[in-house]
Amino acid sequence: MATSTPTHERGSSIDRLVEADALARVRAGEASAYALLVREHGPMARRLAVLSGAGPDADDVVQEAFVKAYRALPRFRTGEPFRPWLLRIVVNETRNLRRGSSRRAGREERDAIDGARVVEPPGDPAEAAVAAERRSRLLAAVRRLPEPSREVVVCRYLMELTEAETATALDLPAGTVKSRLSRALGHLREELADD
Known part of the structure; x- marks a missing residue:
């Protein structure tokens, strides 16, 4: 009897098989299955948008990234991890935003980087x-x-x-x-x- 190894991505609680199933269901026309992917990857996508300079527009960037990802799912390669592909879309959307508002985005990026978690020693x-x-x-x-x-x-x-x-x-x-x-x-x- 073969033992199964965990298929969770580092930093992700979703099982790759569950993710693949959700993607297949979305592609088959079950749009509600996309909610699982949004719930799972939304927080990290938002964090990346903020850290990449989207600042207060991070929610809009993430929403636009999820819409674009949904529309592009027919071109998404089956079997590939969804998270890095989605995060690329988030980075591109953030870059597009920054082109139009670089000064404000820079200020927000500094604030986000300053708020990044860095483990500090107790004592x-x-x-x-x-x-x-x-x-x-x-x-x-x-x-x-x-x-x-x-x-x-x-x-x-x-x-x-x-x-x-x-x-x-x-x-x-x-x-x-x-x-x-x-x-x-x-x-x-x-x-x-x-x-």
Whole structure:
């Protein structure tokens, strides 16, 4: 008797088989099955939209991304994971939004990055203060990265996507993600070397 391995994606509670079934039902005309995908992937899609610069328009970006994904489902490859494909649409919609309102989006992005979860060690208040200062410096340095580098760092480390998911979400080759991450991390290390 074969043992089954979990088919959950990292950071996703939906089983890949359940997701595939929902996608098949949507393609067969059962539009209500799409609600499962929206409920499952909506929070991460919104978080990515905010971290990518959509700010207060994140809900609109996510809604538009889900509508576009729904319309594009006939072109979606059966068997591929839905989440990275959807996140690519979210990133593209956010880029479209940012073209029209870059100043406001930049301010909201800074706020979102500042609010990103970074585990802080419990214990000594002095250590907590030092950790908070380091976190602040790190997030400020991430904000100063050029947009292409910032996007891969946000997806990979703040959104906790795998390199493959990051490549799919940003519509980049895996090698480009790796090289941008390497350069961005080197730049961050250099900038924060005295920390």
